[in-house]
Amino acid sequence: MQKFTTLTGIAAPMPQINVDTDMIIPKQFLKTIKRTGLGVNLFDEMRFDRDGNENPDFVLNKPQYRDAEILVAGENFGCGSSREHAPWAIRDFGISCVIAPSFADIFYNNCFKNGILPIALPQEQVDILMKDAEKGANARMTVDLETQEITTSDGEVIRFEVDAFKKHCLLNGLDDIGLTLEKAAAIDSFEARQGQARPWV
Amino acid sequence: MTAPKTLYDKIWDAHLVHEAEDGTSLIYIDRHLVHEVTSPQAFEGLRMAGRTVRAPDKTIAVPDHNVPTTLDRAGGITNEESRIQVEALDSNAAEFGVHYYPVSDVRQGIVHIVGPEQGWTLPGMTVVCGDSHTATHGAFGALAHGIGTSEVEHVLATQTLIQSKSKNMKVEITGTLPPGVTAKDITLTVIGRTGTAGGTGHVIEYCGEAIRALSMEGRMTVCNMAIEGGARAGLIAPDEKTFEYIKGRPHAPKGAQWETALAWWKTLFSDEDAHWDKVITIDASEIAPVVTWGTSPEDVLPITGTVPAPEDFTGGKVEAARRALDYMGLTPGTPLSEVEIDTVFIGSCTNGRIEDLRAVADVLKGKKIKEGLRAMIVPGSGLVRAQAEEEGLAEIFQQAGFEWRLAGCSMCLAMNPDQLAPGERCASTSNRNFEGRQGYKGRTHLMSPAMAAAAALTGRLTDVREMN
Numbered sequence: 001m002q003k004f005t006t007l008t009g010i011a012a013p014m015p016q017i018n019v020d021t022d023m024i025i026p027k028q029f030l031k032t033i034k035r036t037g038l039g040v041n042l043f044d045e046m047r048f049d050r051d052g053n054e055n056p057d058f059v060l061n062k063p064q065y066r067d068a069e070i071l072v073a074g075e076n077f078g079c080g081s082s083r084e085h086a087p088w089a090i091r092d093f094g095i096s097c098v099i100a101p102s103f104a105d106i107f108y109n110n111c112f113k114n115g116i117l118p119i120a121l122p123q124e125q126v127d128i129l130m131k132d133a134e135k136g137a138n139a140r141m142t143v144d145l146e147t148q149e150i151t152t153s154d155g156e157v158i159r160f161e162v163d164a165f166k167k168h169c170l171l172n173g174l175d176d177i178g179l180t181l182e183k184a185a186a187i188d189s190f191e192a193r194q195g196q197a198r199p200w201v
Numbered sequence: 202m203t204a205p206k207t208l209y210d211k212i213w214d215a216h217l218v219h220e221a222e223d224g225t226s227l228i229y230i231d232r233h234l235v236h237e238v239t240s241p242q243a244f245e246g247l248r249m250a251g252r253t254v255r256a257p258d259k260t261i262a263v264p265d266h267n268v269p270t271t272l273d274r275a276g277g278i279t280n281e282e283s284r285i286q287v288e289a290l291d292s293n294a295a296e297f298g299v300h301y302y303p304v305s306d307v308r309q310g311i312v313h314i315v316g317p318e319q320g321w322t323l324p325g326m327t328v329v330c331g332d333s334h335t336a337t338h339g340a341f342g343a344l345a346h347g348i349g350t351s352e353v354e355h356v357l358a359t360q361t362l363i364q365s366k367s368k369n370m371k372v373e374i375t376g377t378l379p380p381g382v383t384a385k386d387i388t389l390t391v392i393g394r395t396g397t398a399g400g401t402g403h404v405i406e407y408c409g410e411a412i413r414a415l416s417m418e419g420r421m422t423v424c425n426m427a428i429e430g431g432a433r434a435g436l437i438a439p440d441e442k443t444f445e446y447i448k449g450r451p452h453a454p455k456g457a458q459w460e461t462a463l464a465w466w467k468t469l470f471s472d473e474d475a476h477w478d479k480v481i482t483i484d485a486s487e488i489a490p491v492v493t494w495g496t497s498p499e500d501v502l503p504i505t506g507t508v509p510a511p512e513d514f515t516g517g518k519v520e521a522a523r524r525a526l527d528y529m530g531l532t533p534g535t536p537l538s539e540v541e542i543d544t545v546f547i548g549s550c551t552n553g554r555i556e557d558l559r560a561v562a563d564v565l566k567g568k569k570i571k572e573g574l575r576a577m578i579v580p581g582s583g584l585v586r587a588q589a590e591e592e593g594l595a596e597i598f599q600q601a602g603f604e605w606r607l608a609g610c611s612m613c614l615a616m617n618p619d620q621l622a623p624g625e626r627c628a629s630t631s632n633r634n635f636e637g638r639q640g641y642k643g644r645t646h647l648m649s650p651a652m653a654a655a656a657a658l659t660g661r662l663t664d665v666r667e668m669n
């Protein structure tokens with residue numbers, strides 16, 4: 001699993017609410033059997049027209065945000081399908097932190113498996129970060145997972161919450177299948193018990 | 202005495218393998234459903250790490266998203282990438298020894314229709330699938346939710362999932378539904394009321410007289426869209442209808458095991474004094490046949506309503522509504538019943554079951570669809586298709602002017618050739634009206650099967666209660 005520790009980079013503002021997984025990565029790109037190479041298709045139908053020309057108004061097409069590594073977004077980011085292609089595309093594009101007032105559950109979990117830190121903050125704080133992001137490429141913010149702090153380009157510090165176990169895995173790039181397999185004995189004994197009590201399962 | 206528990210608490214406790222001090226838990230998974238889109242990378246991961254599938258007997262695979270639904274599909278899949286994806290599932294299923302229903306099998310269909318149909322989904326189970334509409338299986342009182350591909354790999358390798366517990370939310374639908382109002386109207390109305398993030402962090406239990414009165418098919422429709430309300434899962438406590446539905450299905454318990462199972466299933470309900478973090482109550486008599494007008498499932502209005510204006514909303518929703526109206530090509534103030542459509546799609550894991558098709562046939566019987574309209578019915582499984590043919594429904598559909606297809610996801614997400622053209626407007630029984638969902642720049646209005654059938658007859662969004 002990819003690590004996330006600390007990041008200083010350009011943040012792109014995307015205040016739209018309910019950004020869904022069909023927007024993040026439209027279904028025609030789900031036909032791949034790989035995890036890589038999806039960055040070029042990130043937000044495809046918003047970023048390009050049918051002939052592949054860039055839409056100059058879309059935030060990630062603007063010169064100052066082409067190298068964004070952080071996305072500041074509206075509420076309920078990542079709603080919709082379970083497709084992990086969404087975080088794969090985001091990571092492949094080069095974004096490894098998404099900040100929003102709220103996230104859809106499955107998307108939120110999928111981020112951690114791919115070295116992306118999703119940060120949920122109250123709307124007022126997201127508004128501050130959105131303003132900072134709107135300043136463009138010179139306004140770089142810093143996200144520190146260890147201390148759980150975001151520092152704006154003006155030096156304002158905002159604390160965030162993250163589940164301790166998820167933080168631990170992300171900081172160390174741990175493979176959680178490996179961690180679970182260490183508990184094989186507990187799984188064995190659960191299966192034995194369940195085999196007795198609910199043999200039809 | 203133990204503390205009162207919700208149904209969710211009970212299923213959770215019965216599947217807890219390990220709990221860390223911070224509450225991070227390892228939950229055992231009883232059924233793992235797999236389809237071709239979200240699994241290739243997971244199987245590849247297993248191979249690369251030299252791991253096996255821990256419980257192939259509890260793993261069920263079926264291709265559905267990419268498969269063509271035209272009658273000539275035995276000839277193979279023309280789209281190269283789709284074909285590779287389905288072939289990857291064929292070979293992964295064989296290599297790892299999991300249960301498999303290939304495209305050629307009459308039991309093939311949408312994964313969330315096949316699971317219950319074959320008796321894989323049972324009360325009190327934990328069910329996962331790399332697909333957000335896994336919530337469907339909650340209709341049986343099973344804890345069922347979607348997972349990403351990394352988690353698919355985790356379940357394949359360990360038969361468990363690392364989870365933290367969600368909160369409990371109760372959605373109670375009291376009273377009886379008026380005529381012409383269906384399960385789809387209930388579930389859309391709930392989302393309209395709570396918003397697409399209303400259930401975030403919660404597992405919803407649907408209860409109340411109107412839910413009890415629903416058939417198993419209707420209950421699946423309600424739970425299917427729990428995810429559209431942001432919830433991790435939707436649940437309905439099992440009852441006699443549930444047991445009746447399950448009995449005799451190929452993978453349902455038999456003989457003495459049936460009796461033991463039944464005894465446990467009957468304990469699966471929320472205790473009287475259980476704690477709820479959130480409660481929503483809706484009077485069924487206030488629910489009308491609804492349609493969506495925008496590009497989020499929360500954009501719901503009764504068919505008798507008019508297209509809203511951005512100014513009717515507050516906060517981020519003002520801009521979202523402006524964008525949605527523009528995308529949908531709608532003018533505020535237009536009566537919804539005057540909105541003309543080009544296409545009708547009936548199918549999906551929300552409404553592709555036999556009862557849905559019966560409701561459609563009731564409306565279509567002896568009538569013809571509006572001329573020039575494109576209309577298709579895609580049954581949820583090969584068995585649903587066979588039954589509809591046996592009951593004479595297929596004939597009604599075809600005489601009315603509908604295409605009668607083979608089973609698959611089809612135009613619900615348009616990964617196969619069934620797609621809307623830019624600007625094309627569709628009355629759809631599926632579950633998502635997101636931008637581009639049914640085809641680039643396609644416009645989707647979500648509704649019940651009966652409403653979609655009524656729209657097919659008139660060529661516009663139509664109140665099914667006005668049809669006779």
Ligand code: SF4
Nearest residue numbers: 334549550610613614
């Ligand atoms: S029918 Fe639609 S929602 Fe259901 S599994 Fe298929 S694509 Fe997903």
